[in-house]
Amino acid sequence: MEHQSPCPPTTVRRNPHRKARKTPSTLPPRDPPPSAPSTIAPFPIDELLHADPPPDPPHKSQSLSEKLNVFLRIRPLDIVPPKLGKNPSAAALKKKGKGKSPNNLKGRNKNVCLVMNDSSSVTLSAPISALESKRAKSEVYDGFSHVFPSDSIQKEVYERVMDPLVEGFMDGKSALLVALGPTGSGKTHTMFGCPRDPGMVPRALQKIFSHLNESGDSHPSRSYYLSMFEIYSEWGKSERILDLSPNGVELSLQQSSVKGLQEVMACNLTQAESLIAHGMLKRATAATNANNQSSRSQCIINIRNDLRNFDGKKEFLSSGAVLTIADLAGAEKARKTGNQGTRLLESNFINNTSMVFGLCLRSLLEHQKNPKKPLQKHFKNSLLTRYLREYLEGKKRTTLILTVKPGEDDYLDTSFLLRQASPYMKIKYSNLEELPNFPSLKRSTTHSGSEHLKRRKFNGSDTSLVNAVKNDNDEVDGNRASEKEAKYEKLQQKANASPKSGRSAHMSMERLEDLHTEAQRARNEKIMLGFAKALWNVLKEYKQKLTESDKDAEKLRCALRKEKASVSKLEKELEELRSCCSCCKHPSIDDSPPKEEPLSGFSAMGSPMKPLVQESTKCIDIVHEYNHISMEYHSDTLESRTSTDVSKEWAEHGGEGFGANNILLDEISSGDNVGSFSSPMVLGTVHTEENEMIAQMVDSFSNIKGDEECGSFPFGGECLPQQTEVKPTDQKGENLPVNNHRVADLEETNIQGQHLVSTIAGLSGSEHSDNIDRSSPPTVNSGENEKAVTCNTQNSSLSMDGEIMKRNPKVSSSISKSHPSVVKHDGLADECKVRETSAKIQSPASKPPNSMKPRTRKLLPSSAMLLKEFNSLEIDAENAKENKGKSSTKGMERSQGSISLLRLLNSNVNR
Numbered sequence: 001m002e003h004q005s006p007c008p009p010t011t012v013r014r015n016p017h018r019k020a021r022k023t024p025s026t027l028p029p030r031d032p033p034p035s036a037p038s039t040i041a042p043f044p045i046d047e048l049l050h051a052d053p054p055p056d057p058p059h060k061s062q063s064l065s066e067k068l069n070v071f072l073r074i075r076p077l078d079i080v081p082p083k084l085g086k087n088p089s090a091a092a093l094k095k096k097g098k099g100k101s102p103n104n105l106k107g108r109n110k111n112v113c114l115v116m117n118d119s120s121s122v123t124l125s126a127p128i129s130a131l132e133s134k135r136a137k138s139e140v141y142d143g144f145s146h147v148f149p150s151d152s153i154q155k156e157v158y159e160r161v162m163d164p165l166v167e168g169f170m171d172g173k174s175a176l177l178v179a180l181g182p183t184g185s186g187k188t189h190t191m192f193g194c195p196r197d198p199g200m201v202p203r204a205l206q207k208i209f210s211h212l213n214e215s216g217d218s219h220p221s222r223s224y225y226l227s228m229f230e231i232y233s234e235w236g237k238s239e240r241i242l243d244l245s246p247n248g249v250e251l252s253l254q255q256s257s258v259k260g261l262q263e264v265m266a267c268n269l270t271q272a273e274s275l276i277a278h279g280m281l282k283r284a285t286a287a288t289n290a291n292n293q294s295s296r297s298q299c300i301i302n303i304r305n306d307l308r309n310f311d312g313k314k315e316f317l318s319s320g321a322v323l324t325i326a327d328l329a330g331a332e333k334a335r336k337t338g339n340q341g342t343r344l345l346e347s348n349f350i351n352n353t354s355m356v357f358g359l360c361l362r363s364l365l366e367h368q369k370n371p372k373k374p375l376q377k378h379f380k381n382s383l384l385t386r387y388l389r390e391y392l393e394g395k396k397r398t399t400l401i402l403t404v405k406p407g408e409d410d411y412l413d414t415s416f417l418l419r420q421a422s423p424y425m426k427i428k429y430s431n432l433e434e435l436p437n438f439p440s441l442k443r444s445t446t447h448s449g450s451e452h453l454k455r456r457k458f459n460g461s462d463t464s465l466v467n468a469v470k471n472d473n474d475e476v477d478g479n480r481a482s483e484k485e486a487k488y489e490k491l492q493q494k495a496n497a498s499p500k501s502g503r504s505a506h507m508s509m510e511r512l513e514d515l516h517t518e519a520q521r522a523r524n525e526k527i528m529l530g531f532a533k534a535l536w537n538v539l540k541e542y543k544q545k546l547t548e549s550d551k552d553a554e555k556l557r558c559a560l561r562k563e564k565a566s567v568s569k570l571e572k573e574l575e576e577l578r579s580c581c582s583c584c585k586h587p588s589i590d591d592s593p594p595k596e597e598p599l600s601g602f603s604a605m606g607s608p609m610k611p612l613v614q615e616s617t618k619c620i621d622i623v624h625e626y627n628h629i630s631m632e633y634h635s636d637t638l639e640s641r642t643s644t645d646v647s648k649e650w651a652e653h654g655g656e657g658f659g660a661n662n663i664l665l666d667e668i669s670s671g672d673n674v675g676s677f678s679s680p681m682v683l684g685t686v687h688t689e690e691n692e693m694i695a696q697m698v699d700s701f702s703n704i705k706g707d708e709e710c711g712s713f714p715f716g717g718e719c720l721p722q723q724t725e726v727k728p729t730d731q732k733g734e735n736l737p738v739n740n741h742r743v744a745d746l747e748e749t750n751i752q753g754q755h756l757v758s759t760i761a762g763l764s765g766s767e768h769s770d771n772i773d774r775s776s777p778p779t780v781n782s783g784e785n786e787k788a789v790t791c792n793t794q795n796s797s798l799s800m801d802g803e804i805m806k807r808n809p810k811v812s813s814s815i816s817k818s819h820p821s822v823v824k825h826d827g828l829a830d831e832c833k834v835r836e837t838s839a840k841i842q843s844p845a846s847k848p849p850n851s852m853k854p855r856t857r858k859l860l861p862s863s864a865m866l867l868k869e870f871n872s873l874e875i876d877a878e879n880a881k882e883n884k885g886k887s888s889t890k891g892m893e894r895s896q897g898s899i900s901l902l903r904l905l906n907s908n909v910n911r
């Protein structure tokens with residue numbers, strides 16, 4: 001095939017970078033002059049073999065620590081297939097190449113697609129065969145932390161890439177190193193190398209443990225724990241994690257930590273190398289067309305630096321720092337690898353993982369470029385990215401080392417990787433977390449954190465609980481947790497002091513782990529016990545309060561019982577009073593219709609006045625006593641009004657609607673309008689028992705009267721005698737002057753007392769006057785003698801007043817005081833009845849109490865009229881006529897009161 005002259009290349013700068021760079025005008029010359037700085041220089045193998053290491057690489061790269069470091073390592077183009085797993089040594093290369101670069105060994109440099117421009121940039125040229133047009137196309141990738149040419153050795157790579165990370169790790173900074181690249185590009189070689197040419201991991205361990213040995217302390221203050229696991233795909237289905245440490249088992253991922261991952265404490269380099277070697281043997285590898293020992297899993301190694309046994313001052317400096325090294329399986333193309341079946345499925349898993357990893361970093365980059373863009377959660381799509389989440393979210397330092405193959409055949413793989421990964425070098429870390437992420441340490445941190453959280457919760461809810469918990473925690477017998485913790489520490493110190501090797505060290509580690517778990521459990525028990533005790537105390541307090549409340553309730557119940565007893569006592573006394581009253585009671589009134597007999601007149605009664613007066617006085621006393629009791633009993637509710645007040649009110653209101661008892665008695669005494677006699681609030685305002693008492697009193701008077709006039713005193717209004725208009729006369733039959741009594745005395749005395757007395761006089765002296773009106777002298781049918789006796793009420797009352805009021809001057813005031821203003825109803829039915837009846841009853845309000853106008857009256861005995869009214873509920877038509885249209889609200893109230901009184905009278909009569 002004739003070689004055509006190359007067309008002018010089109011160069012694309014992928015990473016426009018910090019400084020302008022001269023674009024290569026032509027493809028790399030086949031035989032570049034030795035002075036040419038770029039492309040692939042002759043590999044100075046002799047110089048490298050004998051030269052000192054570069055003076056400043058570690059610290060130089062530290063200046064880039066705030067950026068994601070991306071290194072590029074170019075694998076030698078032609079590599080002698082490793083025999084017995086050995087890479088060609090530098091000596092062999094030297095022997096073969098005679099001091100030339102491996103790329104030039106067979107004169108194939110013209111077949112390379114990747115040329116190193118300088119230490120930070122490369123040019124990728126598409127091979128002619130890959131070009132559709134004849135125009136050459138090249139891409140410059142710049143900005144790498146460092147580009148390692150194909151002839152670079154492990155030591156150089158370590159010093160540039162790994163050593164700064166190890167230094168940081170020794171200072172307590174966690175870091176991640178990830179090897180990325182297509183299959184067979186040298187990732188595993190770079191990371192692990194071989195015994196004769198160790199890679200990053202062995203060299204790092206060497207440095208770590210050399211530092212440990214240099215301290216010369218027989219009791220090393222530092223301890224390093226190694227863990228190693230791989231993420232693989234079984235039959236291309238689900239991802240799995242396998243612990244690569246000895247006796248390692250399958251693991252699971254929780255959040256970002258591997259649950260159950262074994263950490264093996266390496267006390268020296270030998271132990272550490274042994275563990276790594278064991279893990280490498282365990283790791284899944286397989287031969288493909290691209291690599292005879294291709295990694296089929298993502299391998300992760302953790303080295304944790306634990307300084308818990310340090311002297312105490314520097315304990316927090318490097319405690320928990322973790323150095324993580326990830327050797328990823330390389331992306332591969334089925335066409336190249338020739339994978340089929342399981343291998344092909346593995347390829348899919350590997351490629352997917354690589355893609356997700358790249359997406360995470362790309363998302364982080366875009367988020368950093370434009371913070372408005374949310375950080376995509378690509379990490380969820382694979383176990384690897386989930387485990388490395390904090391690194392992929394820019395919270396911890398990450399370093400990438402890209403491995404590529406420079407051959408023309410590898411152009412697509414190389415181009416893909418460079419296009420994908422070169423932008424990552426722009427990722428920055430602004431808020432680096434120095435927190436450890438080691439699983440076991442996380443656990444212990446979490447536990448202490450939860451304890452603090454609990455205490456915070458207690459603080460927020462109940463301080464007493466907190467105190468109780470604290471006290472109880474202090475009082476936990478034995479302090480099992482403390483003992484176990486001490487034991488744990490002791491054993492750990494022992495283990496550190498006398499480094500064991502191999503299995504014994506592992507066993508002691510297991511034992512320590514068990515002790516640690518047990519100590520944590522004991523701590524939790526202690527906390528729960530304290531909480532339970534505190535809760536118990538609170539419950540006890542509540543119980544005590546409940547008991548006190550019960551006691552108070554019992555006291556109240558006792559007081560209530562006493563009150564009830566006093567009430568019943570009062571009721572008893574009342575009963576006694578009633579019985580006392582009933583002693584005076586005469587044979588009950590005959591309910592049979594009254595005989596049509598003429599009313600007995602005063603003279604016909606034939607009995608003297610004195611016994612009646614005595615009886616009246618007695619009843620007044622009873623009323624007084626009852627009122628007195630009633631006043632005591634209802635002292636809280638009764639309205640105390642003096643007779644003077646009542647008198648005043650009466651005077652103001654024309655004598656209407658004031659004083660239940662006095663009006664009651666007044667109306668009883670008046671005798672007229674018996675059917676309508678009513679006192680406002682008679683029953684509504686006066687206590688029921690009081691009303692009953694009054695009713696009894698009235699009744700007793702009726703009986704007395706009946707006794708006095710038994711046989712001669714006609715009952716019933718049906719056979720009333722003809723009304724006779726009478727005038728007050730004396731016993732001789734001469735008319736007496738109206739109101740010729742001692743008016744002055746009346747004014748001086750309580751008007752209520754007057755009414756009472758007059759009522760009693762009217763009732764008791766019914767033989768003298770059946771119907772007495774204090775305002776108008778009633779006419780009295782004198783019975784068979786037809787001796788009209790004009791009985792002026794006031795006169796009569798005066799006749800007794802002097803005696804009664806002298807004996808008991810407080811009678812009227814006592815009665816008037818017993819008028820509560822609160823209206824009570826015996827029941828709805830009664831009330832309705834009363835209302836119905838009261839509607840028919842003429843209101844007495846129309847009749848002024850002190851009217852001096854003489855009126856013609858029916859001469860009916862008051863008690864008979866009462867009974868008549870009660871029994872028939874008839875209304876005096878005449879009174880109804882008179883009072884038609886004059887009824888007022890007060891009158892209605894009085895009517896209702898009177899009806900209620902009548903009801904009581906009826907009950908008394910029935911009894």
Ligand SMILES: Nc1ncnc2c1ncn2[C@@H]1O[C@H](COP(=O)(O)OP(=O)(O)OP(=O)(O)O)[C@@H](O)[C@H]1O
Nearest residue numbers: 075087183184185186187188189291294295329330
């Ligand atoms: N820089 C190098 N110098 C000499 N030999 C190398 C170099 N890089 C890689 N090799 C050799 O190339 C072969 C493939 O390398 P390696 O297994 O490390 O590739 P890889 O990227 O890990 O591949 P895979 O992803 O399939 O595991 C190995 O035999 C290795 O010794």
